[in-house]
Amino acid sequence: MYRYHRKELVTEMRMYEIKMIKPLTPDQARVKSMQDQVKRTQQAINAEKARQKIKAGQDQLRKIT
Numbered sequence: 001m002y003r004y005h006r007k008e009l010v011t012e013m014r015m016y017e018i019k020m021i022k023p024l025t026p027d028q029a030r031v032k033s034m035q036d037q038v039k040r041t042q043q044a045i046n047a048e049k050a051r052q053k054i055k056a057g058q059d060q061l062r063k064i065t
Contacts, residue, residue, distance in 0.1 A: 024032060
Protein backbone atom coordinates (compact mmCIF):
# COMPACT_ATOMS: atom_id res chain seq x y z
CA MET A 1 0.00 0.00 0.00
CA TYR A 2 1.42 3.36 -0.96
CA ARG A 3 0.51 6.72 0.46
CA TYR A 4 1.80 10.12 -0.49
CA HIS A 5 2.82 12.16 2.52
CA ARG A 6 4.58 15.50 2.35
CA LYS A 7 5.53 15.01 -1.28
CA GLU A 8 7.30 11.75 -0.42
CA LEU A 9 6.29 8.23 -1.17
CA VAL A 10 5.77 6.33 2.05
CA THR A 11 5.49 2.57 1.87
CA GLU A 12 3.46 0.68 4.41
CA MET A 13 3.94 -3.06 4.69
CA ARG A 14 1.96 -5.33 6.91
CA MET A 15 3.59 -8.29 8.62
CA TYR A 16 1.54 -10.81 6.62
CA GLU A 17 2.80 -9.24 3.38
CA ILE A 18 6.41 -10.02 4.27
CA LYS A 19 7.46 -13.62 3.73
CA MET A 20 10.88 -15.08 4.26
CA ILE A 21 12.10 -16.74 1.08
CA LYS A 22 14.62 -19.46 1.70
CA PRO A 23 17.10 -20.22 -1.06
CA LEU A 24 16.53 -23.50 -2.86
CA THR A 25 18.94 -26.36 -2.59
CA PRO A 26 20.68 -27.28 -5.84
CA ASP A 27 18.41 -30.32 -6.27
CA GLN A 28 15.27 -28.25 -5.64
CA ALA A 29 16.49 -25.57 -8.04
CA ARG A 30 17.08 -28.19 -10.73
CA VAL A 31 13.54 -29.59 -10.30
CA LYS A 32 12.02 -26.11 -10.34
CA SER A 33 13.98 -25.26 -13.47
CA MET A 34 12.68 -28.39 -15.18
CA GLN A 35 9.10 -27.59 -14.14
CA ASP A 36 9.43 -24.05 -15.47
CA GLN A 37 10.83 -25.42 -18.73
CA VAL A 38 7.83 -27.75 -19.07
CA LYS A 39 5.44 -24.84 -18.55
CA ARG A 40 7.23 -22.71 -21.17
CA THR A 41 7.21 -25.61 -23.63
CA GLN A 42 3.49 -26.18 -23.10
CA GLN A 43 2.81 -22.50 -23.71
CA ALA A 44 4.89 -22.62 -26.90
CA ILE A 45 2.99 -25.70 -28.09
CA ASN A 46 -0.36 -24.03 -27.42
CA ALA A 47 0.74 -20.88 -29.24
CA GLU A 48 1.92 -22.92 -32.25
CA LYS A 49 -1.36 -24.85 -32.38
CA ALA A 50 -3.26 -21.56 -32.32
CA ARG A 51 -1.09 -20.20 -35.16
CA GLN A 52 -1.73 -23.33 -37.21
CA LYS A 53 -5.50 -23.08 -36.62
CA ILE A 54 -5.48 -19.44 -37.71
CA LYS A 55 -3.46 -20.29 -40.82
CA ALA A 56 -5.80 -23.18 -41.68
CA GLY A 57 -8.81 -20.90 -41.25
CA GLN A 58 -7.25 -18.25 -43.46
CA ASP A 59 -6.44 -20.83 -46.14
CA GLN A 60 -10.01 -22.10 -45.98
CA LEU A 61 -11.34 -18.56 -46.40
CA ARG A 62 -9.08 -18.04 -49.45
CA LYS A 63 -10.43 -21.20 -51.05
CA ILE A 64 -14.03 -20.07 -50.52
CA THR A 65 -13.51 -16.63 -52.03
